[in-house]
Amino acid sequence: MKNKRIMNLIGNILMILSFAFIAERIIKFNVDFSDLYSLRLMMIVITSVITYAILVITLAKIFETLLGKLTRSIIVKNSTIKLYCKSNLYKYLPGNIFHYIGRNQIAIDNEIKHYAVIATTLMEMILLIFTAIITSIIFAGEFAVTYLMKRHILNEVYYGLGLLLIAACLIILVNIKNSTVRNYIEKMKDQLRHVGFAVTIKIIVLYMITFIVNAVMFMMVLACVGGTLDLGLVLPIIGMYSLSWVIGFVTPGAPAGIGIREAMMSVFLFGIVQENLVVTAVLLYRAVTIFGDVLGYVIAYRWENNLD
Numbered sequence: 001m002k003n004k005r006i007m008n009l010i011g012n013i014l015m016i017l018s019f020a021f022i023a024e025r026i027i028k029f030n031v032d033f034s035d036l037y038s039l040r041l042m043m044i045v046i047t048s049v050i051t052y053a054i055l056v057i058t059l060a061k062i063f064e065t066l067l068g069k070l071t072r073s074i075i076v077k078n079s080t081i082k083l084y085c086k087s088n089l090y091k092y093l094p095g096n097i098f099h100y101i102g103r104n105q106i107a108i109d110n111e112i113k114h115y116a117v118i119a120t121t122l123m124e125m126i127l128l129i130f131t132a133i134i135t136s137i138i139f140a141g142e143f144a145v146t147y148l149m150k151r152h153i154l155n156e157v158y159y160g161l162g163l164l165l166i167a168a169c170l171i172i173l174v175n176i177k178n179s180t181v182r183n184y185i186e187k188m189k190d191q192l193r194h195v196g197f198a199v200t201i202k203i204i205v206l207y208m209i210t211f212i213v214n215a216v217m218f219m220m221v222l223a224c225v226g227g228t229l230d231l232g233l234v235l236p237i238i239g240m241y242s243l244s245w246v247i248g249f250v251t252p253g254a255p256a257g258i259g260i261r262e263a264m265m266s267v268f269l270f271g272i273v274q275e276n277l278v279v280t281a282v283l284l285y286r287a288v289t290i291f292g293d294v295l296g297y298v299i300a301y302r303w304e305n306n307l308d
Helices: 002-029 038-069 079-092 106-111 113-138 141-150 154-175 179-192 197-224 231-250 260-269 275-307
Strands: none
Touching: 002 113, 038 079, 038 106, 038 113, 038 197, 038 275, 079 106, 079 275, 113 197, 113 231, 141 231, 197 231, 197 275, 231 260, 260 275
């Protein structure tokens, strides 16, 4: 009970800090959206915020399902979804790790081991990255590779993956004789075996749908601010959006990938759409995702309270 109170206190402090950083990010956008006001744009933005909030809750539901499969336990569903959506807001804090740390409260509330939540988070990360890469290959294919090579980004990606692989090998070599670490790894491996192939495929499909919906909403926002796209670019943009998500996700210290994804999409679209329209669209859609994250938490919070 004491640990639960401490975690609740830490969670509330992180929540306040997250809202402060969210407000700071929105102010720093420094875009006068009043010049863009139109009923069509407002409807698209509001619809996108609501849709994004639903996607956040969907991700929370997938996490809850994974956790239940891994632990073979009865999970407090509504509490888990609320805590997931709450900790999701911590990603806006510098460091880009607090949303994972915040999930520890899920273990406390469900009275399960912390390594179960860690194993679930690890599997979620692997499946998200795998799905985003597959989505970018399916929709962008050679287009994405050509783009990365022209921008000299592919070498940096290889370099980054190489460093991660070397770091992982060093950690394993250093700790391989440590019985505590070895037991911890075995427990996590045992947890991961409980997820079936069919469930994994369903999750990958759902993740792919979230990437596609995100990209489509971005294109709708771009169209509403005056950007015109050739129909032949629709599929490559879906792929490039997924690829930009991966690079933003793996970039150390970038809160919620802020700046990385926007930069990639901006550079990709420059020359295709007017630069000022691209910048406006990427900033406006970032605002959509921020408000969508907040709305997702509000919905999950009200949902749990109403059921209680």
